[in-house]
Amino acid sequence: MKIVKPSYKIMSKINREELLKTIEIAGRTCYKSENKITEDSASKFVKMLIKNGHEAMIEHNSISVKFVCDRGVSHEIVRHRIASFAQESTRYCNYSNDKFGNEITFIKPFFFNEESLNYAFWKSSCEYSESYYMRLIENGASAQEARSVLPNSLKTEIVVTANLREWRNILNLRCSKEAHPQMRELMLPLLFDLYNKIPEVFEDIYLK
Secondary structure (H helix, E strand, O other): OEEEOOEEEEOOOOOHHHHHHHHHHHHHHHHOOHHHOOOOOHHHHHHHHHHOOOHHHHHHOEEEEEEEEEHHHHHHHOOOOOOEEEEOOOOOOOOOOHHHOOOOEEEOOOOOOOOOHHHHHHHHHHHHHHHHHHHHHHOOOOHHHHHHHOOOOEEEEEEEEEEHHHHHHHHHHHOOOOOOHHHHHHHHHHHHHHHHHOHHHHHHHHOO
C-alpha cells in the first residue's frame, strides 16, 4: 500500500499579457471600441469586466489543471458541468499490475495526525480493502468488479479543463470555509497560484 499527499499541476502555458489581450479584443468587439486598445489597456479593461459582472468575455480563455486527489474529492469536482474531465478509470486500471507497483495508492487525510488512533483506524481500513481487492483479482474478478471494495481515499488523477469564468465559479465555491477540508487543501493553493499568474481575473476571490 502507498500513501501520498494530494497535489495539482497547471498544464496550460499561461501568458498573462496574451490572455488579457484576447479578452479585451472579445469584449471590445461587442461595442466596436477596438480603437481604444493600447499597449497597456487590457489589464484595466478586464478588471472593469469582472467588477461589473460581465464575465461572459473571460470565457474566451481556458485552463487545464491535473489533480491528484481521492475519489471523494473528484466526485465533487466533476459536478461542475461547464468543464471537460478526463479521469483515471477504476474499470480499466488493474492495480495488481506491475505498472502500479502491484499496490494501491491512497490519499493521506491531512486532518488525521499520523500518531492518532483515528489515523491508525484509517490506515488499517485501507490495508484491509487493498488486501481484498487483490484477493478478488487473484480469484478471477475483473478490475471493474474488484473496485467495489475500494474506499473514497483511493488515489485518482483527473484533468479538468474549464474557461476562466468557470474556474472563478469553481474556486469561489471550493475555497469557501463551507467546502470540504480536503477540497480546500487542493483549491486554496491553486487559487493563490492563479492569482499570481492572472491577478486581474482572480483578485476579488483571493482577497475575500
